[in-house]
Amino acid sequence: MYAVTDPTTGEVAELYPTASDAEVEAALTAAAHAAATWGRGSTVAERAALLRRLGDLHQEHSEELAASIVREMGKPLAEAEGEVGFCADIYHYYADHAEEFLADEPLDVTSGPGTAVVRRSPLGVLLGIMPWNFPAYQVARFAAPNLAIGNTVVLKHAPQCPATAALLERLFTKAGFPEGAYVNVYATNEQIADVIADPRVQGVSLTGSERAGSAVAEIAGRHLKKVVLELGGSDPFIVLSTDDLDAVVDSAVAARLDNTGQACNAAKRFVVVRDLYDAFVEKFTARLLAGATGAPLSSVAAAENLGRQVDAAVAEGATLHTEGERHGAYFPAGVLTGLTTDHAAARQELFGPVAMVFPAADEDDAVRIANDTPYGLGSYLFTTDPAQAERVADRIEAGMVFVNGVGAEGAELPFGGIKRSGFGRELGRPGTEEFVNKKLIRTVA
CATH class of the missing domain: 3.40.605.10 (Aldehyde Dehydrogenase; Chain A, domain 1)
Known part of the structure; x- marks a missing residue:
């Protein structure tokens, strides 16, 4: 054993x-x-x-x-x-x-x-x-x-x-x-x-x-x-506004690839307002694929399980953007688009270097998508509006909210979640x- x-x-x-x-x-x-x-x-x-x-x-x-x-x-x-x-x-x-x-x-x-x-x-x-x-x-x-x-x-x-x-x-x-x-x-x-x-x-x-x-x-x-x-967790990464999309994308990549994507509090669902969505997906996909660590997942079984989840999402109509081949415990980084909260994958935890991206009509829609999950561990919120940051952080159903930053955990900060x-x-x-x-x-x- x-x-x-x-x-x-x-x-x-x-x-x-x-x-x-x-x-x-x-x-x-x-x-x-x-x-x-x-x-x-x-x-x-x-x-x-x-x-x-x-x-x-x-x-x-x-x-x-x-x-x-x-x-x-x-x-x-x-x-x-x-x-x-x-x-x-x-x-x-x-x-x-x-x-x-x-x-x-x-x-x-x-x-x-x-x-x-x-x-x-x-x-x-x-x-x-x-x-x-x-x-x-x-x-x-x-x-x-x-x-x-x-x-x-x-x-x-x-x-x-x-x-x-x-x-x-x-x-x-x-x-x-x-x-x-x-x-x-x-x-x-x-x-x-x-x-x-x-x-x-x-x-x-x-x-x-x-x-x-x-x-x-x-x-x-x-x-x-x-x-x-x-x-488990399926933490949302919410993008509502920015004056530096490249910096936000860099944070998004770091948040998804932590421990080759095998972290409970890694960002897994990226929720982006429509006026930023296309540019975000283009930049995020390119940098995620380029930034993949090249490390294996923890086991062949872990890679096989992630593969089944990704294949099921594609079968439901999602589009997978990826490069490279799966072999053994190695799993190539990828981005799933074309998802809604009705897809089964949207309510699952993908434990590996695969991200899901969702378009949101506005702030209310972004909060709805972020909260439409059985999980409630952490979350990430990016906005240039301090009042919006305070308002949305209060509405997110999670044990932790990180505003305009990733990798901000510390020994002095409480860690934990709600819901499942x-x-x-x-x-x-x-x-x-x-x-x-x-x-x-x-x-x-």
Whole structure:
């Protein structure tokens, strides 16, 4: 189940055995012990120091981590290096702000004499289920705030990323986290169902597919466990006006080709007002095809699935603008035009370097098209009118809106969505608020 498969060749380079039931139990036991001792017995400052060291180690081992990511899922090397750098920023951010975020919060008492505070304390053991497309970053944004709180982490990584998973666990240990604070486990789906049900586990965070999210939420709900879900996305990129179409097109290409198009919050549906549509499509198509990274998708199966979606869209009447041939895990960049929101593809997530472009009659029509999706993760809005930017950003149904820019995520900014893109937030101060006991302490006299 856990294997390093070179996406450029399809050859299996390494196999990792799945965990035995005894190994899963040992992971839970260690995590529970660490939660009861280290998690509740250490100070925020002590935990922050470990996070700072972990961030430093990501910088020191950047080359090794990036090479592992490239090897397992085919990410362009420069992007893999950028991912590792972002991880270091995240660990350092929580090292810098943990004490501020977790400080006691005094409350104004109006119901009688005395004082009251909200004290933030750990819940205990958390399960993280992580995807393959950002093997280090996804772990960082889940683990960093929760380790700062004093929660402990049992981490099930994607079966495509066992070597990166093992390397990350070694870095946590090297940083000084005690045994059980962060435990990697090569568990099966059946074992994970049992882990979610285990009374020692207090919450679950999953980044992945809708199918996986629904399955995890169902099990967690039966056992009254808090869940954070970051699922799929089909983010709109709305162009309403511009005084520099070339710059907007450059941003559009960057937004679509991030991680070879395999990012949940990559722009996937481009909604352009009619007076800019023809010029946008011409420039965007030329630059998207020229700007393709040449990297493979994560697997042959991923390329085959994208191919089925594109072929179905063409069969429904869409026009595909592309060059090159599909082979193995390699998928040529392309642009689909002639679509409406009635097409099935318009309501799907295309996970790869293929963009869908929709003409919009005006602002209202653009908002209608942008919101006509089961997803609600991120969105991008380009306009020269500040009042329009504020108005439209408020109308977009998504967890995030980026105005006149792409690649603007940061460790200090919350990340998450609505609708079928999931619920809950990671990063920023909200990242410390999901799995924490906000305990009221009321003193009357």
